[in-house]
Amino acid sequence: MAKVERGVLSQGTKVWIKHGDTPELTKMVCITGIQLGDDSVNDIDDTCLEEENTTTSVPGLTTPGEGSISINTDPKNATHMTLLQLADEKAVVEVFIGWSDGTVEPTLATDTVTLPEGRTWTSFVTQLKDTNPTFEPNDLVKHAVPMKRQSKAITAYNTTP
Template sequence: MAKKGVLSQGTHVWILHGDTPTLTKMDCVKAFVMGDDSTTEINTTCLEEPKTATSDWGLTTPGEGSIQIDTDPKNLSHMKLLELAADRAEVGVYVGWSDGDATPSITGSDVTLPTSRTWSSFRAILRKGSPVFDADSLVNHTVPMKRQTEALDVFKVVTGG
């Protein structure tokens, strides 16, 4: 049977940070959650309406997610993530799905995402999380992030038939 869908294994995450923008590939992310957006409802029902309430969509509030790592002090990307979280930095997040292996490029502050891979991207504020010490496991951090924008998905360009 042919594989259906896209596997999580093979996903890569990059963080855009700094006054002089730097794109850092996160090594060994254990789990990644983008978070769901919520949208308010605006009641549009007139007082004369006897039976059915009506509404319209209001503003969307971007969701809260997280990045989980098995914390490795020798892993520079882990240390950068924890430093940015301690500073409550706003960063760009670029998630390359496992349906390709192309990497993003940066020119100035502009990030270019190759069309040979599906991408999700957004801006988020990171927040420091505490290390977790569980029996029979590696010490880990779950770094909370509050998205500041909608998560945009740009799907891989499929060529041929």
Template sequence: MARIKSNGTQVYAVIGAAVVRFSCPKAFSFGEDSFSKIDATCLDSDTKDYDRGLRDPGEGSIQIDLDDENASHMQLIQLAESGDKIEWHVGSSHSKTAPTYEAVAGIDLPEDRIWWSFKGYLNPSAPTVEQDALVSYTFKLVRTSAVVITPRVVAP
């Protein structure tokens, strides 16, 4: 039975025309989607009937223990302040192979790990400062698309 460990998961985003890795996240959540309900009930029905409507992408989060020497942590804070909608790509722990990006072709996701991809933006966050703890940030991640999974290629 195959099991995929969370440790080793890497978070990337396409910012401008560059792939940026956000190193040392503490936690990452995609959030859950919901769908509107379209009432399709007939007048002579005893029970309501619904069709599935539009997708409402979920809200997840990304958490860090702030390291001001880690440029990607400072970039997360700036990204949250900007509200820019970007492409996110989360790679499984199967490997450490990074994606590449070309302006014409777009993102190239390596086949040796599972990828979860979506579009979204971060909301600004204030730090959490507690006794006997590290200064941390939890950014609300507002997805504007579904999460698309790209399976890894497994050798036969």
């Protein structure tokens, strides 16, 4: 009997961040988690004055979610220091998450990132926010860098066999 695939593993996920006035695409090393946050849709009240019992509404704009990028902070890891510096600057960056269902990598030409086929990609624009490290007994020093997405998280699924 053939083995049934049950989904895509988190292990093997890779993360790139596009940042800087002269854009750089940095492949992050040892991200331990990413929370994208949930988007919410605002309601625009369209209740008529003659309504006596229930308000009604139509969907308004979407407010992008707030999440975080987590690391086991390593001062010798240049990408960790880049992430913390960008957070300190409250930088707006583009994030590209390459799922583990492929191994192709994005490319940067001028200021445009190309996401090749052969892997599922989730990408978004976000503003990073400064944070402090956490210290717990019998654990590593960690940062959960808060981020406020400035766009919808768009996922392009891998359809190659």
